[in-house]
Amino acid sequence: xxxxxxxxxxxxxxxxxxxxxxxxxxxxxxxxxxxxxxxxxxxxxxxxxxxxxxxxxxxxxxxxxxxxxxxxxxxxxxxxxxxxxxxxxxxxxxxxxxxxxxxxxxxxxxxxxxxxxxxxxxxxxxxxxxxxxxxxxxxxxxxxxxxxxxxxxxxxxxxxxxxxxxxxxxxxxxxxxxxxxxxxxxxxxxxxxxxxxxxxxxxxxxxxx
Numbered sequence: 001x002x003x004x005x006x007x008x009x010x011x012x013x014x015x016x017x018x019x020x021x022x023x024x025x026x027x028x029x030x031x032x033x034x035x036x037x038x039x040x041x042x043x044x045x046x047x048x049x050x051x052x053x054x055x056x057x058x059x060x061x062x063x064x065x066x067x068x069x070x071x072x073x074x075x076x077x078x079x080x081x082x083x084x085x086x087x088x089x090x091x092x093x094x095x096x097x098x099x100x101x102x103x104x105x106x107x108x109x110x111x112x113x114x115x116x117x118x119x120x121x122x123x124x125x126x127x128x129x130x131x132x133x134x135x136x137x138x139x140x141x142x143x144x145x146x147x148x149x150x151x152x153x154x155x156x157x158x159x160x161x162x163x164x165x166x167x168x169x170x171x172x173x174x175x176x177x178x179x180x181x182x183x184x185x186x187x188x189x190x191x192x193x194x195x196x197x198x199x200x201x202x203x204x205x206x207x208x209x
Contacts, residue, residue, distance in 0.1 A: 029094060035098075036100060036101060050065050074137075074138065077095075082145070100139075101131070140162050
């Protein structure tokens with residue numbers, strides 16, 4: 001058992017100090033990094049509460065409850081930023097990226113403390129897999145916020161649809177990483193492979209444009 005509140009304080013304190021010291025875009029990005037960590041701990045509380053209410057066990061909660069809660073809560077800092085400050089939409093993708101990185105970082109630290117540090121290969125695969133998965137899910141939602149936000153109906157339907165895709169992707173990842181052996185490796189490599197495909201597609205688009 002780990003006390004995630006204590007872990008959060010240790011990780012969030014220096015990031016919060018950096019937010020107070022930095023200015024402009026650096027401050028915003030660092031604040032979203034902190035927002036991602038905060039979203040992670042809030043997601044843990046909400047998932048635990050829903051699991052208790054629904055009588056769900058650990059694996060069921062990780063597969064059926066956690067993806068929905070985590071992706072919805074992970075989006076909340078960016079939505080608050082959009083409605084409160086009305087930023088330029090070009091700034092949204094990097095904001096979502098920083099939230100995803102903060103979320104994945106806090107989740108990986110908690111996983112490390114809960115499972116130990118003996119198996120380096122497992123931690124390496126899990127670290128890159130979880131990080132890539134959260135970044136991909138954030139990138140999927142950012143498409144809706146960036147290109148569909150001008151039209152009210154497309155904004156709602158498109159963002160909800162892409163959020164559903166992110167939840168499904170997250171759920172499939174959780175199913176595989178809760179297994180052992182080859183399914184675990186495949187589950188952790190799928191996000192890394194997807195990231196590589198995104199990178200290649202982006203380079204091709206930039207080349208032809």
